[in-house]
Amino acid sequence: MTSTPPTRSGARTGTRTPRERYRDQTRAEIKQIAVSQLAAGGVEGVALLRIAKEIGMSGPALYRYFASRDDLLGELVVDAYQAVAADIRAVDISSGGRAALHALATAFRDWAVAQPHLYLLIQGTPVPGFRAPDETVAHAREVLGPFLTVFAGGRPSGSVEPLVGEFGRWLRDDAAVAAWVEKWTGLSSEEAAVALTGAITAWPQLHGTVGLEAAGQFAGMGHRPTTLLAAQVDMLADAFQLA
Template structure:
């Protein structure tokens, strides 16, 4: 089937929306979420405030787009890692790719992982976007063999997989494992790397490691290697 050709009006609309988002991202980088202002965006792109609302009905709608774009950027960063070989080397590559993305554009990282914006509700698609970021980690941990100390978490995650078909489908997509013990192991590894990775990255971006005498990238590497060892990844 031939691809649908967009009209000049549709192309202009998409170009204008993209321009609005570019300006909003610059405002976000300069002043955080509070710095994103539709009227100032309208002035910068040379249009009126009312005209801008034809492209985004509200500031929250614009923020929702930026949130989805940020998650997509994070997903693109980790998806660029070749996970076919598996093992701890790949796990290091994934955490390193995520950290590099976050450090390069901390304003986007903080938009999705920082303090929640008062009164703002993220779009429903955010869950799928977040899972897309975490997906490659599932494939790495699928071959893991965690110790008995992880059993309480595994039990809870097996229940989650049984009760939530969407979660089971997501894990199966990345691991080819049906809901069961092996899928729970993959999920446990991903669930454990997530707060560990974000803890290190968030503290680095907030400047909390300044003067502590270590390279944040080295800290994340050590933490990643310890978790890889816990799951006996080769």
């Protein structure tokens, strides 16, 4: 996201000039229209010139707010991650264990199916050559943070022990990942590797079921996606012996 411009000379710290407020409002309006275009026609439906026309602005003028469509898409990706992270953090996981894992998975699925256009935007590379902002990794980790907390109480079964070993080496080799896990779990030993393994294993499980539902791939099949997701969460909980 763009940083806040410095306040003009003589202004109180924290105040914003009318020009700054207008710029923020215009950027927000541009993003709102882009999200509507995304919902109507997917990523290919997002067009800067059409956005400019809708808000009564020339194309060159709009480029003063977003340098390119990729720039705009990058901010939408970050906004989407922030939104789903907020929903995940709002989940009460104080019960811990299996019940908390189900609650987190349900919150993730609810967010995705309520706005599949945003979920599909962050699921993968939206357009050839697009590179998400570097800060995207940090926002994605905020989504997974509460899962680390839940899996910190797990005991891995034999089937996932090889993964625990590999993720343990990742923790030792990557200080940023180790700090992230410790932030959410308070752990910095072998137990931290268990938490990391559980959270990272949950990620493809969630995307597999939720992604297929968001893309409409379950249409006509004889099951409810929520039932399938619940079964997958239970299998994951069993693999880490969550009570």
